[in-house]
Each structure stands twice: as C-alpha cells, then as structure tokens.
Amino acid sequence: MKHFKTISEYYKAIGLSEPDHPHFDIKSFEENMGKVKTKMHPFRHEFYFIGLRIEGKGQTHLGHSTELPEGISIFFNSPFQIISWDHSPDWEGYYVLFSQDFLTSSYRFEKLLDDYPFLKIDQAVPFEIDKDELPEILNIYEKIKEEYTNEREDKISFIEIYVLLLLNQVKRVFNKSKDKDKINNSIQKADLAHLSRFETLVESSFYPDAEVDEKANLHSPAYYAEILNIHPNHLNAVVKSITGQTALNYIHNHILKLAKAALSQTSSSAKEIAYSLYFDSPSHFGAFFKKNTGLTPIAYRKK
Structure with missing residues (x-):
C-alpha cells in the first residue's frame, strides 16, 4: 500500500x-x-x-x-x-x-x-x-x-x-x-481499541523472547504509533483521555515496574537489567531509575 x-x-x-x-x-x-x-x-x-x-x-x-x-x-x-x-x-x-x-x-x-x-x-x-x-x-x-x-x-x-x-x-x-451519538460511540470504541492494543504492544515488546528490530526505540510512543498506524499525537491523546497519563508516562511506568521487579527478585546486575530493558547504556538506566524513584538501582536493591 x-x-x-x-x-x-x-x-x-x-x-x-x-x-x-x-x-x-x-x-x-x-x-x-x-x-x-x-x-x-x-x-x-x-x-x-x-x-x-x-x-x-x-x-x-x-x-x-x-x-x-x-x-x-x-x-x-x-x-x-x-x-x-x-x-x-x-x-x-x-x-x-x-x-x-x-x-x-x-x-x-x-x-x-x-x-x-x-x-x-x-x-x-x-x-x-x-x-x-x-x-x-x-x-x-x-x-x-x-x-x-x-x-x-x-x-x-x-x-x-x-x-x-x-x-x-x-x-x-x-x-x-x-449522527453525533453514533460518531461519538465510534470514537470511544476506536479509542478503547487503540489503548488496548497499545498496552499489549508495550508489554509484549519487553518480553525476554520478543523479536525486536535493533533500530527500534521501545521507549518512544512513536514506535508503537507506527505499528498501530496512527499518529503519535493521536496515540498520546487517546492514552491521556482514558488513563490520565501520557503515552510516554505509560511506557516509563511499565519499564520502571520491570526494573523494580528485576532488582528485587533476580541477581542480574544493573548493567544486565539496563540492556534487557533496551537502554543504550547502564548510566542512562541509572539516571532514569533515580529520577523516578529517588534511588540508584543498587540502593533500591539493598533497600
């Protein structure tokens, strides 16, 4: 096409x-x-x-x-x-x-x-x-x-x-x-469908056995919007209108949840966790984690 x-x-x-x-x-x-x-x-x-x-x-x-x-x-x-x-x-x-x-x-x-x-x-x-x-x-x-x-x-x-x-x-x-009610109904259904597919994509993209293109940026809403065939602004508007958070916040919260689980339940190093979550360097992972939790990955694990 x-x-x-x-x-x-x-x-x-x-x-x-x-x-x-x-x-x-x-x-x-x-x-x-x-x-x-x-x-x-x-x-x-x-x-x-x-x-x-x-x-x-x-x-x-x-x-x-x-x-x-x-x-x-x-x-x-x-x-x-x-x-x-x-x-x-x-x-x-x-x-x-x-x-x-x-x-x-x-x-x-x-x-x-x-x-x-x-x-x-x-x-x-x-x-x-x-x-x-x-x-x-x-x-x-x-x-x-x-x-x-x-x-x-x-x-x-x-x-x-x-x-x-x-x-x-x-x-x-x-x-x-x-046709206002019919159109609004269609908008609501389409929004819910896009949100559901977005949530599934974010989760499945970070599965250990997921096949991900090396050039793909799993931290960016634009990556998921392209798969969903909608504009990134459209995706952001949908996610925010239903969940109250931006698409980027949703992705970051999911990454943070996975990082916390790995730090508290596995013996993987911070470096290994960083690359498993598609950060380009352990330092970027550390900065991201501290910005969102107030702790470094190692301090969080000790706590």
Missing part, C-alpha cells in the same frame, strides 16, 4: 502540482477537476484533511469502508487512515489539508485532538449538513483561500485563525448532527 509522507508526494500521486506551502494547502474541488485522478486504490498519508462536498458523485472510502453521505457533507482524512476513491469529475466544494509541522508551528493547535475529537477517529466518520448551515462554512473556506493566495507576510497567522474558526464551526455543526 502506498504511503505519502508529504503533501507534495501526495499531490504528485493524484495528479496535482506542488502546493505553494509545504505544510498547508487549500483548493476548490472545481479547480482540481480534469487534473486529479478519478480513481485511487487504497493508500495512506500523514496529514489532516477537512473537506466540504457540496455536489459530486462517486464513492469515497475512509477508514473502515465509510462512504460519504448523499447530501452536502463534511468529511475528514486523518494521518495514517486508509483512503480510496472512485469519483466522477463533477465535484464542487473545498478542502484544506495540513501537516503535523503546520500544527506544531503554532500554539493555537496544542489541544487539537482534545478540542476536535472528530479528527482523531481512525474512521473519521463524515456527516451531512443542512443547506442553511452551508453559507457560513463556505464563507470560511473562501476566506482561507483568499488569504492563501495573497502575498502578505502575515498570511499564515491569519490562515491559522481561519482554520480554527473552521474547526469550531464544524464542531458546532457536528454537535447538532443527528
């Missing part, structure tokens, strides 16, 4: 030219017609996409074979989500897409997945909107497009504010949607 890490790679694959900005773009579907491929086999990419389809026929599959509603609809692509489509060249509407680099460059998006949970679900369930809700959402897309195509130095700051406005307007419509 093809996997596109940048917007440029994605655009090249679907038949569009390079975007003006490496981490953000906005287009109307009309300007893409006749250029973009009408059929795409399943693929993944690593950015967020918020689309407004006013008209257009054909099938779009998001996540677990979720198709777009018949009427005017808002739909999303999330990082690592499986997507495919078979469209007719008659779509009307707009879309914005932005990368994690775009989000991390601004404090405005620090709590993106907490504030706008409809973006984090791996199915990213689309929903239909009423005609009377269209003008306000359409106006925001047009404002973003207008700002994006000007030459002002501060345009990215304005685009960030308009994107936030778009997200809040979509959230307002989402909260009124007749």
